[in-house]
Amino acid sequence: MGIQERKTRHKEDLRKRILEAAKKLFLTAGYEATSIRKIAKEIEFSPTTIYLYYKDKSDIIYALHQEGFQLLRQNFQPLMQVESPFERLKALGRCYIKFAFEHPDFYELMFVMKDPMEHLEINCVEASWEDGERVFDFLLKTVRDGQDQGYFKGLDATHVAMEAWASVHGMCALYVSGHLRSMMHVVFGDEDQERMIENAFRVLVHYLESTK
Amino acid sequence: MGIQERKTRHKEDLRKRILEAAKKLFLTAGYEATSIRKIAKEIEFSPTTIYLYYKDKSDIIYALHQEGFQLLRQNFQPLMQVESPFERLKALGRCYIKFAFEHPDFYELMFVMKDPMEHLEINCVEASWEDGERVFDFLLKTVRDGQDQGYFKGLDATHVAMEAWASVHGMCALYVSGHLRSMMHVVFGDEDQERMIENAFRVLVHYLESTK
DNA sequence: AAAAATAGTGAACACTGTTAAGTTTCACAA
DNA sequence: TTGTGAAACTTAACAGTGTTCACTATTTTT
Numbered sequence: 501m502g503i504q505e506r507k508t509r510h511k512e513d514l515r516k517r518i519l520e521a522a523k524k525l526f527l528t529a530g531y532e533a534t535s536i537r538k539i540a541k542e543i544e545f546s547p548t549t550i551y552l553y554y555k556d557k558s559d560i561i562y563a564l565h566q567e568g569f570q571l572l573r574q575n576f577q578p579l580m581q582v583e584s585p586f587e588r589l590k591a592l593g594r595c596y597i598k599f600a601f602e603h604p605d606f607y608e609l610m611f612v613m614k615d616p617m618e619h620l621e622i623n624c625v626e627a628s629w630e631d632g633e634r635v636f637d638f639l640l641k642t643v644r645d646g647q648d649q650g651y652f653k654g655l656d657a658t659h660v661a662m663e664a665w666a667s668v669h670g671m672c673a674l675y676v677s678g679h680l681r682s683m684m685h686v687v688f689g690d691e692d693q694e695r696m697i698e699n700a701f702r703v704l705v706h707y708l709e710s711t712k
Numbered sequence: 713m714g715i716q717e718r719k720t721r722h723k724e725d726l727r728k729r730i731l732e733a734a735k736k737l738f739l740t741a742g743y744e745a746t747s748i749r750k751i752a753k754e755i756e757f758s759p760t761t762i763y764l765y766y767k768d769k770s771d772i773i774y775a776l777h778q779e780g781f782q783l784l785r786q787n788f789q790p791l792m793q794v795e796s797p798f799e800r801l802k803a804l805g806r807c808y809i810k811f812a813f814e815h816p817d818f819y820e821l822m823f824v825m826k827d828p829m830e831h832l833e834i835n836c837v838e839a840s841w842e843d844g845e846r847v848f849d850f851l852l853k854t855v856r857d858g859q860d861q862g863y864f865k866g867l868d869a870t871h872v873a874m875e876a877w878a879s880v881h882g883m884c885a886l887y888v889s890g891h892l893r894s895m896m897h898v899v900f901g902d903e904d905q906e907r908m909i910e911n912a913f914r915v916l917v918h919y920l921e922s923t924k
Numbered sequence: 925a926a927a928a929a930t931a932g933t934g935a936a937c938a939c940t941g942t943t944a945a946g947t948t949t950c951a952c953a954a
Numbered sequence: 955t956t957g958t959g960a961a962a963c964t965t966a967a968c969a970g971t972g973t974t975c976a977c978t979a980t981t982t983t984t
């Protein structure tokens with residue numbers, strides 16, 4: 501069975517190499533440039549070979565989507581240790597925004613693009629978006645912990661979490677899509693995008709804080 | 713000059729017909745289905761003819777983007793008469809969300825897709841996003857009017873407006889991209905998307921109200 | 925009537941995702 | 955050692971995309 505094993509490993513290897521090539525193209529040249537043919541050229545195989553390892557393009561895109569969430573969770577890891585729920589909530593927001601600024605392509609793939617969600621609905625049973633669920637659960641738990649400390653009185657934790665997510669996502673989405681940029685040097689002065697979002701985030705934190 | 717005029721009118725006519733065909737395809741079959749060739753087939757002209765009236769595809773897409781803003785402003789029109797700034801602010805938010813739910817394709821084109829912003833940066837001098845500016849200015853003015861009535865004490869109007877926009881945009885963006893949908897029947901019960909956003913919006917309104 | 929400007933088109937280029945059919949490689953049984 | 959069958963991979967093609975160039979009619983102007 502040694503040979504069979506080696507073959508399997510070799511096969512898994514190529515699957516991984518395809519994803520690595522896709523990631524490289526995606527991060528250096530963007531989504532548009534990540535074509536099956538270019539991935540094939542990158543790993544020096546024929547385009548059709550890729551279809552032996554991934555069902556279709558959306559399958560590869562979804563795998564990248566998942567890699568993005570792995571990266572995000574790595575960023576969240578240290579926040580687990582913050583004991584004060586409110587501090588943790590603030591840090592969570594800041595970390596989320598930082599991620600979007602540092603990895604705009606990943607952010608778009610994870611929270612803006614329709615393709616991965618469509619892939620999910622078509623290919624996965626019960627269409628469960630586990631990656632999104634895990635992130636939201638962390639946020640929801642933090643909000644609930646905050647309620648135990650007297651924050652968000654008379655408000656539903658789910659709705660508070662949803663509002664907070666939407667708020668921060670809105671800022672990040674406007675940033676990665678370029679809408680914020682197009683707005684900036686028209687409406688405001690020299691204040692840069694990062695600073696603008698920082699200030700908007702402060703307003704949100706102010707709101708959250710004043711619920712105690 | 714009668715003949716010259718008629719010809720010009722005829723030419724403008726075809727330009728309009730191209731846009732109408734593009735809009736029809738866009739609204740019935742989505743962005744992906746709106747190809748130059750399909751637009752050409754719709755108006756029964758050769759694909760190359762379209763290039764005599766529009767510089768390229770992004771030029772058509774941007775024209776649609778502008779049509780969307782015209783429609784949004786029409787929706788905003790009645791709100792101008794609301795005298796109470798806070799009531800106007802609430803109505804503005806609700807109207808914005810309603811627009812996104814009623815015209816998700818337009819919403820995506822106007823506030824999510826990168827293409828129109830890129831078109832702007834490439835083709836327009838000073839890259840001024842006038843459409844976005846006008847909407848934001850209306851929001852900003854409403855916030856300032858609210859401040860005159862004692863709301864948003866100690867907060868910068870621009871940052872309050874930005875936070876509010878991001879908040880509501882976040883909800884709409886999560887809706888139109890399908891991320892909210894993928895989340896719903898995993899994390900929450902039967903509560904539908906519209907209801908969820910309604911509740912999140914209520915939370916935002918609660919925050920805003922409590923600044924007085 | 926000749927020249928010039930205008931409007932529109934056909935064919936092609938360089939791409940895209942994807943599939944059907946064919947070829948090469950290679951472990952394993954006779 | 956040779957034949958066999960499966961696995962791995964490729965070639966060629968299909969149907970589509972945005973876009974451009976060279977060409978043809980048509981109409982206006984000289």
